[in-house]
C-alpha cells in the first residue's frame with residue numbers, strides 16, 4: 001500500500017475529545033515514537049517496559065515541572081486502532097493543560113495530526129477498508145437513529161461484505177474466461193456462455209440493488225429539505241411552529257410578516273426533515289425587502305426535496321388550485337397541497353371534490369398535523385427500496401457503482417454479440433477496478449487525502 005505519503009513515519013498527536021472544558025480531555029498519539037515521547041514525560045514508570053492494553057496513573061512532568069496528574073493508556077502496535085503504537089493521555093479537562101501537554105509532546109518529537117489522520121493510518125495499515133473508514137466519519141456526524149445504524153453497520157463491514165460477494169462473482173467469471181483463453185488456439189468455446197450470462201445478470205442485479213438503495217441512503221444521511229411556501233398569511237409560520245411545537249417564527253395577521261427564510265430540523269419516524277419557512281409569495285409588492293424575500297422563497301422551493309404548498313381554504317377556489325398544482329407539477333417538484341385554517345366552517349367539501357389529494361389541516365389547532373406528517377414520510381419513501389440489507393449512503397460509492405454497472409452492461413452486451421474472451425476479460429477487469437476504488441484497493445494518494453481531510457481533527 002502507499003508509503004509515499006509525506007510524514008507517514010511521523011508520530012502524530014491530537015486532542016481526541018471536544019475542545020473546551022469537559023471533565024476529562026484525552027490526548028492521543030500514534031506512531032513509532034509515541035511510547036518514548038510520553039515515557040520521557042512520565043518519571044514514575046518505564047512505559048516502554050509495560051504490556052499493551054494497560055493503564056498507568058502518574059504525574060506528567062516536563063523539566064521537573066508537573067503538568068498534570070494523568071492516566072496513560074498503552075496500545076502497542078499492531079494491536080491498536082491505527083495499527084501503530086498508540087498512547088492516550090487522559091488529562092483534567094482544562095484547555096490550558098491540554099495545550100501544555102500537547103506542546104511538551106511536540107517538543108519531544110511529535111507533530112500535530114491532520115484531520116482524519118488516525119483513521120487514515122488505520123486504513124493504510126489494513127485495519128479498515130475505505131468504506132469502513134468513511135463510515136467512521138459518518139458515525140460521528142450521525143444525528144438520527146437511522147443514520148447511526150447504517151454507519152455502524154458499515155464500520156462493521158456490512159457494505160464491504162456486499163462488495164466482496166460481487167467481487168467473488170466477477171473473479172469466478174474471469175476464471176471461466178481465462179480458461180477459455182488458454183485453449184484459444186484450438187478455437188473452442190470452453191466457457192459455457194449461458195452460465196457466464198447468468199453470472200453477469202446476477203452481478204448486475206446486485207449492483208442495481210445497491211444503486212437503488214442510495215436514494216434512501218441519501219435521505220438517511222442528509223435528511224430531506226421541505227420548503228413551506230404559499231401566499232402571505234396562509235399560515236406557513238404557524239405551521240412551522242406547530243411542527244416544532246414551539247414559537248420559533250413570528251406569526252401575525254399582517255401579510256408579509258416573514259421576510260427571510262427560517263430553517264429548523266424535525267425528526268419524523270427517524271427521517272430528518274429540514275423545514276424551511278419562507279416569505280409569503282405575492283405578485284405585487286412595493287416593499288424592497290419583501291421582494292428580496294420572495295425571490296428567496298422561489299429559490300428555496302426549487303432546491304427543496306419536497307414543497308408544501310400551503311393555502312388558506314377560505315382564500316382559494318378549485319380553479320386556482322388546479323392552476324397551482326399544474327404549475328408545481330410542470331416544475332418537476334415533489335409537492336403536497338395543504339389547505340390550512342380548516343378549523344372554521346369552510347368550503348372544504350367543494351375543494352376536496354376538485355382536488356382529491358389536498359390535505360386539510362389547521363396549523364393553529366394542530367388538526368390533522370399527524371396526517372400531514374405521514375404523507376411527508378410516504379412521499380420520501382415512495383420510490384425508495386425498503387431493505388434490511390446494505391444501504392449505500394455515500395455519493396463516492398454511488399458513482400463508482402454506476403461505473404461498475406456500466407462495465408457489467410458492456411460485458412453482458414459483449415456476451416450477446418459473442419465477442420472474443422480476451423475483450424470480455426478487459427471489461428471484467430475494468431469492473432473489478434471500480435469495485436477496488438470503492439474499498440480503497442486502488443486509489444491515489446490525492447484521493448485519499450481528500451477523503452480523510454473531511455474528517456475532524458483527532459479522528
Ligand SMILES: Nc1nc2c(c(=O)[nH]1)N(C=O)[C@@H](CNc1ccc(C(=O)N[C@@H](CCC(=O)O)C(=O)O)cc1)CN2
Nearest residue numbers: 016026028053073075078079080081082086088136459
Ligand atoms: N479510548 C479510546 N476509545 C475509543 C477509541 C480509541 O481510539 N480510544 N476508538 C477509536 O476509534 C473507538 C474504538 N476503536 C478501537 C479499535 C481497536 C482498538 C484496539 O486496541 N485493537 C487491538 C486490540 C484488541 C483486543 O485486544 O481486544 C487489535 O485489534 O488488535 C482500540 C480501539 C471508540 N473508542
Ligand SMILES: Nc1nc2c(ncn2[C@@H]2O[C@H](COP(=O)(O)OP(=O)(O)OP(=O)(O)O)[C@@H](O)[C@H]2O)c(=O)[nH]1
Nearest residue numbers: 232233234235236237238252256257258280363364
Ligand atoms: N383560524 C386559523 N388561523 C390561522 C391558522 N393558521 C394560521 N392562522 C392565522 O393566520 C395569520 C397568518 O399566520 P402566519 O403563520 O403568520 O402566516 P404566514 O403564511 O407565515 O404569513 P407571512 O409570513 O406573512 O407570509 C395569523 O393571524 C395566524 O394566527 C389556522 O389553522 N386557523
Ligand SMILES: [K+]
Nearest residue numbers: 233252254257
Ligand atoms: K403573517
Ligand SMILES: [Mg+2]
Nearest residue numbers: 236237257258
Ligand atoms: Mg410567515
